Amino acid sequence: MNSKRSAGLALMIGAATAMTPAAQAQDFAADLEKEQTGDLDPLVVQGEETPVKVGDVQVKADELENTIATDLNDVFKSTPGVTVNGGRAQAQQVFINGLESNLSNVTIDGAVQGNISHHTGPLSIEPELIKQVNVFTGAGNALEGLGALNGSLQFETKNAFDLIKEGKEYYGLTKGTYFSNGEGYRLSQTFAARLGEDWALMISGGFTDRDDYEDGNGDTVDLTEYSSENILLKLSGRLDGGHSLDIGFEHLNSDTFAYDRLNVTEDFLTASGRPTGVLQRNDIGRDSFTVNYGYDPGNNPWINLKANTYYTAQDYSRETTGDSAQLETFGFSIRNTSEFSEVFSSTYGVDVKSTESDVTSSSYGVTNANEEEFSYGFFMQNDWQIHRMFALSFGGRFDVYDFEDIAGTQLDSSEFSPNVSLAFKPVEELTFTAGYAEAYRGVGIREAFFPTVKPAGLDGENADTFKITAAYERDGFFADASYFDQSIENYIYPVGGAASYGDVTNDGYEARAGYQKDGYVFSLSVTDNSPEVEGYDYPDDIGMVVAGRQWIAQASYSPEDTGITFGGNIEYREDVEEVAFGSFPAVAGKESYVLVNAFVRWDVEQVEGLSLTLNVDNLFDEQYQDHTIFTSSGFASPGREFRVGASYEF
Known part of the structure; x- marks a missing residue:
């Protein structure tokens, strides 16, 4: 470890996040344990009513239902600091404080x-099945996992016990959605049933079919049609003595017609003299x-x-040319938390991961190429309530x-990667923290489809993050702000x-x-990073990606005893001045835009279990492109879209 990184371990005073009313009743030491040492505040997107972490930037518990989320852009569109590029769903990529999710430890x-x-999206997930998403940004604490240069992105899907109500033996959900832009539909069915007192089973499946969508000018954006299917099976046990077990299998597949680059338009390739490749069916899938x-x-x-163990197979194939890539990952992790006293606890364990990629690509002259990566890490994270007003968290991992x-x-x-943070809480409503x-992340598989010979002396990457935050909450009012400074050496x-x-x-800030x-x-929130x-x-x-300063205003209202919730959000993305360089004009500046989205949901009292939802994205038909690195060559974002959904629970 060099002197610059070691010197960064000096503890600095800063500030942390606001407390929700529910969180105020919790023990501060428990709050700190959730705080996750040294991370920027985790962002939480929830799909149902579950406890949220103190001071998280969050979407309402039923936000994903209210907006009929269908892709990653829908999941994160109200989450400051998280940017998802536009265009076809199969090419969506997630950027966290300007850094792509491939620099984070991403788990489902x-x-x-x-x-x-x-040129494709690294994540395959069905938003309808999401229980919760946690986003920990920046180099984090010891619990973030292997290779978490920019923290971790953690998806959790629902299980039968999340769905079956107390005193009931089964649960069913039938849903249908109609999309006006890129006319299409989605149908899904979910069943859950108790298998005795301790076990329950959930089975869920869905199918989506959509045509090419139109941009804000009313022009059809070619090659954006697609179809997808998903299946999730989960057997869950909640046993006497504090044991729990979830065994799951998930299958997702999406297909679309495209040229070689799914996130680049044909017009750009032709105009710039690049080969388009063959127009053919592309399949992207995952089995876990x-x-x-x-x-x-x-x-x-x-x-x-x-403890958990997993096997994931990610696949990408082109039907006509036979190009394909497979990425298989097997791993497990074990962690235990021990409370040595009322004021001191430690969480410790091990992560193990084995990944293998296989690629055949006639387009790039690669035949049956193979890369293998094996990694493991030992970690410990300690939480110490030093005083009523001070709490210290520190730890490290050896990978x-x-x-x-x-x-x-x-x-x-x-x-070895250390971390440390200090929290100061002078009064119940106010919290300050600082962390480093x-x-x-060692040298390994970066992208399955483009394997290369690595130089013998290539070193791994080292990241560090310093963060300070401040937050206040009282009588329903909340406010928080944070500043971070991070670097990745030997990127x-x-x-x-x-x-x-x-x-x-990279440095930046967020205020809310x-x-x-x-x-x-x-x-109202504002965030920026560079x-x-x-x-x-x-x-x-x-x-x-330098995405530009982002402002998000959100509002919703649920009149008591009506079953109706309505609201919306306004996003203003400021422009970014950039100059195209050389023969690769992927960056050509980014124009500002304003998006207005609205929704109304009605839980029909007269028909128990029936819910109706109307969602309008891009209400004023703004012509824009999400701010990504492919601004000059990527697909225009969708224009106004109505989504009408109906669901029936039984």
Whole structure:
């Protein structure tokens, strides 16, 4: 560890997040344990009524239902600091504070997700099945997992116990949605049933079919039609003695017609002299098998065990040319929390992951290329309530990476990553924190579809993040602000992962204020960040994006005893001044835009279990492009879209 990174361990005073009314009743030490050392405040998007972490930037518990979320853009469109590029659903990529999610540890029910191709989306998830999403930004605490240079993105799907109401033996949900823009539909069916006192089973499936959508000018955006299917099966047990078990299988597949680059238009390729490739059917899919076990006896402060194991197979194939890439990941993690006293606890354990990629690509002259990566890490995170007003969290992890490239070159590395944070709470309504954390990712598989020979001396990447935050909450009013400064040393360019592009630097801020009481919710947030690679000519490029300052205003109201909720949000994205460079004009400036979205949901009292939803995205038909690195070459974003949904619970 170099002196610069070691010096960063000096503790600095700062500030933390606001408390929700429910959180004020909690013990402060428990709050700190949830705080996650050294992270920027985690963002939580919830699909149902579950406890939320203190001070999280959050979407309402039923937000995903209210807006009939159908893709990643819908999931995160009200979440400050998270940007999802536009265009076809199969090419959507998530950027967290300007850095792509491939720099984070991304998991779905604990199963680690990899990156197939930078021209396709790395994430396959069905929003309808999401229970909760946690986004921890920046190099984080020891619990964030392997390779968490920019924190972690954690998806959790629903299980039968989340759906079956107390005293009931079964649950059913039938849903249908109509889309006006890119005329299409989605149908889904979910069943859940108790299998005795301790076990329950959930089965869910859905199918979506959509045509090409129109942009804000009313022009059809060619090659944006697609169809998709998903299946989720989960067997869950809640057993005596504090044991819990969830065994899940998930299948997703989406197909669309496209040229070689799913996120680049044909017109741009032709005008710039690049080959388009063959127009053909492209399939993107994922199959995952997960087992999650928990043991909390309740009367033993030394044991609170969580363990999971998983197998994930991600696939990308082109029907005509036969190009294909597969990314298989197997792994497990075990962690236990021990309370040594009322004021001190430790969480410790091990992560293990094995990943293998196979690619056949006649378009790029690659035949049956294979890369293998094996990594593991030991970690410990400690939480210490020093005083009524002070709490300290500190820990670290030691990670080891073994990698073999397509030529048989072996690259091994290991490193220790520490973290520390201090929280100061002078009064119940006000909290201050400061934190510093480091993370390490060794040389490994960066992108399955573009394997390369790695130089023998290539080193891994080191990240560090310093954060300060301040927050206040009282009588329904809340306000918080944070500032972060992060860097990634020896950033490895993600396409091929064969060369270092120098150091990434990124700093930014986020501020939020609002009011929540008596069915009313109002909030206004602003966020900005500026990632860059020192000495590199492009203002942004693959792996990061300068998206510009973002303002989000949100409001909703639920009149008592009506079953109706209505609201919406306004997003204003400021412009970004950039100059195209050389022969690769992927960056050509980004124009500002304003989006207005609205929804109304009615839980029909006269028909128990029936809910009707109307959602309008881009109400005023704004012509725009989401701010991504492919602004000059990517697809225009959709114009106004009505979504009409009906669901029936039984």
